[in-house]
Amino acid sequence: MNGRSVAVVGGVTTKFGLRSSTWGELAQEVGAALFRAVPALRSEEVDSLFVGAAEPERLAFQSHAAPYVAEQMGIRPTRILQRTELACASGQSAIRSAYAAIASGLSDVAVAVGLEKMNLPSMAEANTAMACVMDRAWDGPAGATAPPFFAMVAQRHMLEHGTTEEQLAAVSEKNHRFANSNPSAQFHEKTFARDRLMRLPLVAPPLRLGDCSSMTDGAAAVVLVSEEAVGRFPDPPAWIRGSGQYSDFHNLANAGSLTEWTGLTHASREALHRAGIGIDRVDFAEVHDCFSISEIVEYEALGLCPPGQGGSFVAEGQSDLGGAITINPRGGLLGCGHPLGATGVAQAVEVFTQFASKAPAARQVPDPEWALVHNLSGSANVHSVMVYQRGGAS
Amino acid sequence: MSDGARPARPRPPATAAPAPVERPTEREPPPKPFLLDFLPLESEKETRLARFFARLAEGRLSTTRCPSDGRLLWPPRTACPYCHADGLEWVDLPTEGRIYAFSAVLAGAPMGMEADVPFAVGLVDLAGVPLRLFGRIEGKPWEALRIGATVRVETYSVPDGRWFYRFRAEE
Numbered sequence: 001m002n003g004r005s006v007a008v009v010g011g012v013t014t015k016f017g018l019r020s021s022t023w024g025e026l027a028q029e030v031g032a033a034l035f036r037a038v039p040a041l042r043s044e045e046v047d048s049l050f051v052g053a054a055e056p057e058r059l060a061f062q063s064h065a066a067p068y069v070a071e072q073m074g075i076r077p078t079r080i081l082q083r084t085e086l087a088c089a090s091g092q093s094a095i096r097s098a099y100a101a102i103a104s105g106l107s108d109v110a111v112a113v114g115l116e117k118m119n120l121p122s123m124a125e126a127n128t129a130m131a132c133v134m135d136r137a138w139d140g141p142a143g144a145t146a147p148p149f150f151a152m153v154a155q156r157h158m159l160e161h162g163t164t165e166e167q168l169a170a171v172s173e174k175n176h177r178f179a180n181s182n183p184s185a186q187f188h189e190k191t192f193a194r195d196r197l198m199r200l201p202l203v204a205p206p207l208r209l210g211d212c213s214s215m216t217d218g219a220a221a222v223v224l225v226s227e228e229a230v231g232r233f234p235d236p237p238a239w240i241r242g243s244g245q246y247s248d249f250h251n252l253a254n255a256g257s258l259t260e261w262t263g264l265t266h267a268s269r270e271a272l273h274r275a276g277i278g279i280d281r282v283d284f285a286e287v288h289d290c291f292s293i294s295e296i297v298e299y300e301a302l303g304l305c306p307p308g309q310g311g312s313f314v315a316e317g318q319s320d321l322g323g324a325i326t327i328n329p330r331g332g333l334l335g336c337g338h339p340l341g342a343t344g345v346a347q348a349v350e351v352f353t354q355f356a357s358k359a360p361a362a363r364q365v366p367d368p369e370w371a372l373v374h375n376l377s378g379s380a381n382v383h384s385v386m387v388y389q390r391g392g393a394s
Numbered sequence: 395m396s397d398g399a400r401p402a403r404p405r406p407p408a409t410a411a412p413a414p415v416e417r418p419t420e421r422e423p424p425p426k427p428f429l430l431d432f433l434p435l436e437s438e439k440e441t442r443l444a445r446f447f448a449r450l451a452e453g454r455l456s457t458t459r460c461p462s463d464g465r466l467l468w469p470p471r472t473a474c475p476y477c478h479a480d481g482l483e484w485v486d487l488p489t490e491g492r493i494y495a496f497s498a499v500l501a502g503a504p505m506g507m508e509a510d511v512p513f514a515v516g517l518v519d520l521a522g523v524p525l526r527l528f529g530r531i532e533g534k535p536w537e538a539l540r541i542g543a544t545v546r547v548e549t550y551s552v553p554d555g556r557w558f559y560r561f562r563a564e565e
Contacts, residue, residue: 128504131432138469140432141558142529143499143507148515151497159541204497205536252517252528253468258495 003103004226007237007391008095010038011222011349016337017186019217023060023117024072030113030219031073040233041109041223048080048107049073052094052114054087054340058129059117069113073221079107087133088290089375089384090114091220091344096386098224099240108226114345115219126215133378135251144252146290147204147212149379153258154206154293160259160308163296165206167311169197171292172210174320175328179335181362184346186216186337211292216337220345222352230391235356237391238348238371241277244270247382255379264301264374264383271372275387279303282387283368284326284354286347288376289333295319298374299327321363329354329363344384347373355390431506436556445484446470450549450557455489457525458482468525487525489547491518491561494526498536512536518545518561533563 012033014026021029035043051066062068066083070076080101084093091114101107120126127145134144157163176192179185197210204212223233230237246263249255272279279302287302289295296310304325305313313319319327330336330350333343351371353359371388436447449456458467460474461483473480496516503511514536519526531545545561552558 122505124503124505124508127502131504135469136432137434139528140504141434142515142560143503143510143513144515144528145499145502145504147502148497148499152495152517155497155541156495201501203501204499207497251469253526255517255526258517 004105005239006099006102006224006226007230007239008222008348008352008388009225009230009233009237010034010041010235011220011345011352012037013184013220013342013346013349014218015184016216016218016339016342016346018119019117021117021217023056023062023115024068026115026117026217026219027069027072027113030115030221031075034111034221034223035074038223038233043074044076045109046075046111047078048098048101048110049075049077050080050094050097050110050112051083052091052112052341052345053083054085054090054116055129055132058132059120059126069115073111073113075111080110086382086384087377088288088338088340089344089377089382090341091346092373092375092384092386093344095222095224095345095348096243096245096384099243102224102226109229110224111221112224112345113219113221114339114341114343116339116341117217118215118339119217123215139252146379147207149252150291150293151204151207153297153380154211154291156258157293157297157311158206161311163293163311165198166194167296167315168207168211168292169194170314171289171295172197172334174314175289175295175332175334176210178329178363179331181360182331182336184218185331185335186214187331187335207291207293210334213290213333213338216339218337218339218342218346220342220349222345222348234393235352236393238352238355238388239391240386241389242271242274242387243385244268244274245382245384246270249381250378252379255381259297260307261297261301261376261380261383263381264298264376264385265303267383267385268302268372268374271385271387275370275389277370277387279372282325282370282372284329284365285372285374286328286330286350287332287374289328290338290376292334294376294380295327295332302372302374321365326365329359329365331363344373344375347375348386348388351388355388432504433552433556433558442472443470447557449484449486450559451551453549455487455547455549455559456484457487459485466523466525468527487547488521488523491520491527491545491547493517493531493539493541493543493545494519495541496531496536496539514539516561520547530560531563532560533565539563
């Protein structure tokens with residue numbers, strides 16, 4: 001039993017990148033943009049606000065973040081106001097919480113916003129914040145951050161399955177190409193050919209600069225309403241049909257296999273089961289390509305290709321527009337940048353845009369009905385999945 | 395918000411200089427700020443795992459084992475996450491292991507580690523126990539490391555007197 005049906009009926013994304021804006025200014029910008037983009041939404045009817053923000057304490061030196069963001073956005077919640085924190089999946093957590101609130105009847109009209117300001121005067125300070133996502137006291141002193149962890153995933157995948165650096169670069173090339181037709185992407189209008197990607201400097205071997213999503217400033221927001229209110233909004237609603245989540249470790253010692261992300265398999269099966277479909281029905285997916293190797297392992301864990309075959313899946317164009325399934329038409333985290341809290345919400349905005357067939361032709365999936373969104377967080381120890389279905393236009 | 399209608403707050407009358415406050419002649423130094431680095435707090439006053447760090451100072455890497463279900467737990471804990479027993483016992487860990495995976499930090503180091511770049515890190519399967527620990531790997535540049543190579547566990551002290559552990563690649 002899923003409760004009331006809930007849909008995303010509008011959304012916006014700010015420009016992602018190195019922004020000359022504070023964290024609070026990003027909240028103002030996305031709030032103003034949301035109400036301009038969704039004229040049917042009145043600020044006084046928004047009864048709940050969920051703020052996906054991974055590390056405002058460290059990156060903006062601001063706690064009690066939800067009321068701060070509410071004021072910046074011009075929203076005065078009367079039912080539920082809260083921040084959701086799940087590191088890289090904080091944005092999807094905001095959407096999932098809004099979904100649960102509306103499905104249960106506690107909320108009727110909710111906004112889920114995600115935002116992060118990651119470019120600081122001292123990038124070592126920002127890197128410190130990122131390192132705290134890991135088990136700070138036990139893995140942290142050794143210098144555990146995301147790049148060396150995912151580099152070890154890549155190293156093991158190469159050893160166990162023969163995955164190549166060129167296959168890693170194929171992921172990055174595809175997603176940067178999609179980002180070229182996404183004006184809000186950090187790397188819009190920048191071309192990264194495969195051979196150039198393979199000559200960029202190493203960050204954490206075997207991963208190079210182009211294999212890693214960047215430190216990005218940005219915000220995104222979506223409006224969610226119950227089935228009773230959907231008809232007031234003109235674009236096709238993106239119905240949330242299922243969600244699933246799986247968490248199985250935190251300290252790196254307890255990771256088990258680096259190359260089999262069974263948590264994603266569990267989370268996606270749960271979400272697809274609730275939606276009543278199989279992965280073969282999904283027209284496109286927004287998956288968490290925080291690193292190029294992540295997307296390759298995710299193809300396998302989602303069951304899009306046999307275990308170990310993710311490298312050839314992308315190299316053969318199976319995850320490109322016109323392939324078996326389009327993966328990351330928005331441009332992914334590699335092409336758009338990865339402002340932690342904003343990413344999951346921006347992925348939902350892409351689903352809404354694709355369902356309305358309003359994406360530029362270079363990344364528009366033809367007539368999509370089903371979409372899957374995935375975020376991992378931390379060291380791929382948590383996986384969060386949502387499944388959306390396009391509804392009819394009002 | 396205007397408070398123009400509110401009566402003016404009465405001002406305290408002007409007085410002579412306040413009476414001198416008695417101050418202790420020797421002040422306790424203020425506590426040092428913590429959570430500015432990654433290392434755990436280690437003293438008896440701060441953690442129930444102080445024995446772990448005391449053993450590190452003796453050159454011993456240890457952890458807790460659950461006496462009820464026999465599981466070896468990492469990191470050391472105060473209660474078993476499987477059977478929820480407390481009263482865990484301390485055991486020394488093997489001093490040798492083999493590299494399962496490794497990489498190196500060539501950019502993007504956190505504060506306090508910038509001067510260490512480049513440095514190698516890895517997951518190491520400890521010999522004879524079901525534990526795969528993450529840590530720094532010293533002794534060789536990252537380019538010379540190999541999966542399966544033997545490394546030794548070593549403990550080291552940091553300038554403020556705390557202790558931690560790392561791996562050293564064999565020559």
